[in-house]
Amino acid sequence: MAVSIAQALNQALLDVMEDDPRVLVFGEDVGRLGGVFRITDGLQQKFGTDRCFDTPLAESGIVGTAIGLAMAGWRPVPEIQFDGFAFPAFEQIVSHLAKFTNRSRGTVRVPVTLRIPYGGGIGAIEHHSESPEAYWVHTPGLRVMTPSTPADAYGMLREAIVSDDPVIFLEPKRRYWSKSDVVLPASTPPASRALVRREGRTATVIAYGPTVRIALDAADAAAARGWSLEVIDLRSLAPLDLDTVAASVERTGRAIVVHEAPRTLGIGAEVAARLQEATFYSLEAPVQRVTGFDTPYPPARLEGFWLPDAERVLDAVAHTFTY
Amino acid sequence: MSVDHQQLLPPEDPVQLLREDGTPVDDPAWPIDLTDDELQQLHRWMVITRAVDREAINLQRQGQLAVYASCLGQEAAQVGSAAAMAATDWVFPSYRELGAATVRGIDPISLMHMYRGTWLADHDPLATRFGMLTIPIATQTLHATGFAMGTKLDGESTVTIVYLGDGATSEGDTHEALTFAGVFGAPIVFFVQNNQYAISVPVSRQTAAPTIAHKGIGYGIPGRRCDGNDVLASFAVTLDAVERARRGDGPTLIEAVTYRREAHTTSDDAGRYRSDDELADAERRDPIERFSRYLRDRGLLDDARDAAVATEAADAAAEVRSAIYDAPHGDPEELFAHVYAQEVHALDEDRARLRQRIAATQERS
Numbered sequence: 001m002a003v004s005i006a007q008a009l010n011q012a013l014l015d016v017m018e019d020d021p022r023v024l025v026f027g028e029d030v031g032r033l034g035g036v037f038r039i040t041d042g043l044q045q046k047f048g049t050d051r052c053f054d055t056p057l058a059e060s061g062i063v064g065t066a067i068g069l070a071m072a073g074w075r076p077v078p079e080i081q082f083d084g085f086a087f088p089a090f091e092q093i094v095s096h097l098a099k100f101t102n103r104s105r106g107t108v109r110v111p112v113t114l115r116i117p118y119g120g121g122i123g124a125i126e127h128h129s130e131s132p133e134a135y136w137v138h139t140p141g142l143r144v145m146t147p148s149t150p151a152d153a154y155g156m157l158r159e160a161i162v163s164d165d166p167v168i169f170l171e172p173k174r175r176y177w178s179k180s181d182v183v184l185p186a187s188t189p190p191a192s193r194a195l196v197r198r199e200g201r202t203a204t205v206i207a208y209g210p211t212v213r214i215a216l217d218a219a220d221a222a223a224a225r226g227w228s229l230e231v232i233d234l235r236s237l238a239p240l241d242l243d244t245v246a247a248s249v250e251r252t253g254r255a256i257v258v259h260e261a262p263r264t265l266g267i268g269a270e271v272a273a274r275l276q277e278a279t280f281y282s283l284e285a286p287v288q289r290v291t292g293f294d295t296p297y298p299p300a301r302l303e304g305f306w307l308p309d310a311e312r313v314l315d316a317v318a319h320t321f322t323y
Numbered sequence: 324m325s326v327d328h329q330q331l332l333p334p335e336d337p338v339q340l341l342r343e344d345g346t347p348v349d350d351p352a353w354p355i356d357l358t359d360d361e362l363q364q365l366h367r368w369m370v371i372t373r374a375v376d377r378e379a380i381n382l383q384r385q386g387q388l389a390v391y392a393s394c395l396g397q398e399a400a401q402v403g404s405a406a407a408m409a410a411t412d413w414v415f416p417s418y419r420e421l422g423a424a425t426v427r428g429i430d431p432i433s434l435m436h437m438y439r440g441t442w443l444a445d446h447d448p449l450a451t452r453f454g455m456l457t458i459p460i461a462t463q464t465l466h467a468t469g470f471a472m473g474t475k476l477d478g479e480s481t482v483t484i485v486y487l488g489d490g491a492t493s494e495g496d497t498h499e500a501l502t503f504a505g506v507f508g509a510p511i512v513f514f515v516q517n518n519q520y521a522i523s524v525p526v527s528r529q530t531a532a533p534t535i536a537h538k539g540i541g542y543g544i545p546g547r548r549c550d551g552n553d554v555l556a557s558f559a560v561t562l563d564a565v566e567r568a569r570r571g572d573g574p575t576l577i578e579a580v581t582y583r584r585e586a587h588t589t590s591d592d593a594g595r596y597r598s599d600d601e602l603a604d605a606e607r608r609d610p611i612e613r614f615s616r617y618l619r620d621r622g623l624l625d626d627a628r629d630a631a632v633a634t635e636a637a638d639a640a641a642e643v644r645s646a647i648y649d650a651p652h653g654d655p656e657e658l659f660a661h662v663y664a665q666e667v668h669a670l671d672e673d674r675a676r677l678r679q680r681i682a683a684t685q686e687r688s
Contacts, residue, residue, distance in 0.1 A: 024476075050476055056506055061465055061499030068469020071448075074476070088495075095459050096466070103443040103455055106661035140662050164664035239669035 003184060006176040008150040009039045009115075011184045012157040013077065017047050020075060023161060025052045027062055027079030027115075036081055037117060037176055059085055063092040063114065067100065070110040077161055083118040084127030090135070097166045098141035113160040117173035118146075119210045119260050120292075121307055123300040130297060131261035136168040137238045137270075144238040145191045146170040148212035150180050152235060155188030170237075172210035191236045194244040200230035203254035203317050206245055206271055208234040211258040211308060218313035227317060237267055245271065246278040253284035254320040258308050263291040285320035330545060333536035337548040337580050340555040343608055345616025353559045359623055365406060365554050366618055367632050369398040369611050372422040374636035375431045378643050379421075379438065383589040387647055388438040392419045393585035396552070399610030400516050400579040401486075402426055403557025407565050408484055413474075415454040415467035415485040419516075423486060427453045431639070432646040441653050460521075461491035464500035464513065471509035471574075482568045484512040484561070490521025492538065493529045501576065505542040510568035512561060513544075513576045516551060518583035523596040539576035551581030552610040555617075582608070655681065 003011075017023045025043050027035075031054040034041030043052040055062050059080055066076040080086045086093070093114070100110045120129030136144045143165050147153040153171070160167035189195065197212060198219050207215040212233045219229040230248050234240065249255045255275055257268035272287035290308045298306045340348050340355060347355070357365075376393050383391045394401060401422025408414065414427055424434060433445040437456055444455040457463035467485035474481040491497055492515060504511050515535050519526055532538050539546030545567075549560040557579055564575035582605040586593040593602075618624035659674045 056499070056502050058499040058502060060496055061468075061503050064462065064465020064496060064499065065469030065472060065503055068466040068471070069473040069476075070469075071454075071466065072470045072473025072477070074473050091459060091462060092465065092496075096462060099443075100455075101664050102661045104448055104661075105442060105444070105657070106664070107447045107449055108455075109664050111664075143663070239667050 001181060001183065002179040003150045003182050004177050004179045005147065005150050005153040005172070006037060006039055008153040008182070008184060008186070009157055009171065010041055012154045013040060013043055014046065015185060016158050016161050017043065017051060020161075022073065022075045023051070023077060024069060024074050025077045025079070026055050028055060028057055028081050030054060030079050035079060037173065039115070039171070040079065059089040060092050063089040063097060063112075066112045066114070067092065067096055067110055070112050071108060075111050075161060077113045077115065080114065080116045082128045083116055083130035083132055086116050086132060093136070093142070093168070094139050098139045101165070102141055109164045110166050111161075111164045113157070113163075113167045113169050115169045115171060117176075118170045119172050119174060120297060120303050121174035121210065123303070125300065126297070129303065131259065131292065133170055133237055134261060134266050137267065141166065142238060143167045143236065144170065145236050146172060146209035147235065148172065148175065148207075148209055148233050149182075150178070151182045151186040152188050154182075154184055154186045156191045156235065159191050170209060174210055175213065178213070192239060192241060194232050194234045194236070194241040196230060196244070196248065197233045198229070198231040200228035201252060202227040202229055203256060203320060204230045204232060204245070204248040204252045205256045205258060205313060205317075206232045206234060207258040208237060208267070210260060214308055214310055215258055215313060218310040218317075221310050222314060222317065225314070229317065234267075240270065240274070242271075242274045242278060246275060249275055249279045250282045253282050254317070255283070256288040256290060256313060256316045256320070258290045258313055260292050260307055262294045263289050264294050266291055285323040288316040288319060290316045328540065331540040331543065333534060333539075333546045333548045333578070337550045337578075338556045338560050339550040339553050340559060341553045341613055341617050343613060345613050345620060347617065353556070355555055355559070357555075357558070361406075362618060362621075362623055363628070365402055365558070366611075366614055366624065367635070368402045368406070368425050369422070369554065369614065370632050371636045371639050372398045372402065372425045373611060374640040375425070375643055376421055378640035379435060380585070380589060382435070382644065382647055383438070387649070388435060388589075389440045390588050390590050391438050392588045393583075394419050394421050396584035396605060396610065397516055397518055397581050398422045399554035399614065400551035400557050400581045403554040404484065404514050404561040404577070404579070407558050407561035408482065411452070412481055412565070413452045413454070413467070413470060413483040415463045415470070415483065416456055417460075417463060417486050417488060417491065418456045418458050419488070420456070420486050424453060427451060429453050431643050435643055435647045436650070439647055439650065441650060461487055461494035461496040461500075463487070464491070464497050465503070468500045468504045468509050468511055471504070471511035472507050475508070475510055480569050482510045482512065482565045484514055484565070486514050486516065488521065489515060489517040489519070489526045489529055489535060490524070491515070492535050501538070501542040501544060501574075504574040505544050508571070508573040510571070511574045512564045512568060513574065514561065515576070515578045516581055517578050518581050520583055520587065520597070522587040522591060534578060536576060536578040542576075544574050544576050547575060547577045549577065549579050551579030552608050552613065554610060554614050581610075
């Protein structure tokens with residue numbers, strides 16, 4: 001059956017709330033409205049206003065109270081409505097959510113799954129298209145996951161909620177309505193493992209969340225040039241499964257990392273650094289990065305120039321042959 | 324404005340049950356309903372707090388603590404309020420709450436290990452129902468509010484108290500916490516110790532509101548004020564708020580008016596922003612002296628008891644000194660142990676590097 005990422009996320013929340021009466025869903029507009037993207041649709045009707053509730057419009061409050069609720073034995077799954085609105089909660093996420101377990105020498109667990117729709121490509125106005133993943137990945141104590149398929153959306157969200165660690169769950173909002181045939185409940189490999197989405201020999205394209213589709217499109221187009229691209233979906237950004245990536249690059253000798261977030265100190269920088277440590281003698285060319293530019297996210301009508309696309313991925317593959 | 328709304332505003336003067344000379348104010352609205360033992364216990368807690376607090380400053384001066392934030396002068400506010408909480412209730416402190424910790428039976432040695440830098444926190448918050456000391460200002464107000472929302476969802480009768488200072492009332496997190504607490508009717512008491520200064524900045528620079536307690540009405544939360552140097556007033560006003568929360572009537576904002584007699588921390592020089600006269604005036608309103616006079620007048624404190632409590636306090640301070648002085652640092656392996664609740668192999672490489680470095684250092688020596 002064709003299921004969208006949005007439907008899979010909604011089903012995951014329904015199923016996990018059914019299984020675990022301690023799971024709470026809350027945030028701005030998640031209750032009566034069912035969320036601006038309808039990811040929480042039907043939860044309040046089914047589980048009542050105690051377990052799925054609207055909060056005041058206050059992101060630091062959403063995350064800060066989630067920490068307290070977790071201390072009281074609940075398993076909170078708060079939503080931040082858009083990536084750019086996670087920043088008022090930055091201190092609560094970085095200074096507290098990420099650190100409580102460590103500070104308390106393991107006695108306090110904060111099993112909070114913070115859902116954040118992220119990324120661009122939806123023609124939105126400012127602050128609705130950010131890719132803030134590097135901030136969370138740079139913060140020890142947080143797990144950061146991002147699915148790219150409906151099956152992963154379902155499986156990884158359930159895995160995140162069951163985890164006793166805080167998880168930043170980044171949902172690629174421009175892929176919410178991408179569908180694939182999947183039967184739910186789907187069982188997926190652990191998020192800690194990167195997956196090869198397409199096998200190839202010429203070069204390895206490393207992507208996650210919204211750019212996995214772009215990498216696959218590039219792989220399709222590459223066939224015409226006689227290139228066979230291997231596409232890896234990282235799935236978990238923290239921790240990072242470098243072994244799967246390195247094993248691929250050992251074979252192909254070329255690596256291209258693709259993400260929407262700006263280039264400098266993005267995930268691509270970390271992957272490139274790790275690959276040169278792990279696969280130095282296999283590399284035929286420097287690791288390439290195809291990313292958003294080091295500029296603020298552009299106005300909607302210019303985002304097509306800013307966002308990575310298949311053509312830019314192919315340019316980067318071509319560039320690896322100049323060495 | 325309706326009568327109900329008026330009740331959210333604090334009365335003109337802070338509640339005071341003991342005058343500065345220790346004589347009781349006979350206020351029918353606030354009867355003093357404590358046994359002799361309980362009254363003596365309040366005194367004992369305040370004296371122990373002061374002795375351990377003094378010892379902590381000494382330890383910092385000797386390089387044994389990285390820093391220390393003294394609660395000198397705020398013992399009545401802290402001890403009175405914490406004593407109003409049931410053992411099953413929860414306390415979320417800021418970083419200056421030695422008095423509240425003393426009431427809750429938290430081992431002061433574990434708190435001093437935080438200030439020493441042995442561990443980031445060293446007591447078990449869940450077992451003691453006393454949160455970790457919180458350094459960023461006001462962030463704990465949200466943890467406390469969420470916790471109180473959680474106990475309410477569970478149908479428990481637990482009440483949560485959160486400590487914050489006058490400076491913290493300017494932070495956005497306090498605004499959000501009061502907003503959430505009001506909207507969700509959380510069983511929580513916001514206990515603001517207005518000690519007049521946020522480091523060097525006086526409370527007049529924190530708000531143009533008539534008082535901090537007046538802010539409560541903006542959240543639909545009753546604002547209360549008490550003389551924070553009066554342990555009985557601090558106790559009575561807090562107990563009233565706790566009972567209100569336990570009845571299901573929601574949060575209360577309390578402003579305890581007190582004075583921070585030490586510098587902000589041992590790293591601060593208060594001489595740069597306040598006068599000796601001002602300090603002398605604060606010393607004249609000492610909370611322990613005031614309560615001691617009251618107890619003596621009631622025949623609950625004599626020289627023998629005073630000396631016995633002083634000895635006990637000195638012993639407690641000496642215990643802290645002997646445990647903290649030259650205490651070994653923690654096991655570096657633990658740097659990796661609790662970053663995640665579930666094992667993460669991504670840290671293996673860092674751990675191996677550290678082990679190798681330690682082994683190499685040990686070989687050399």
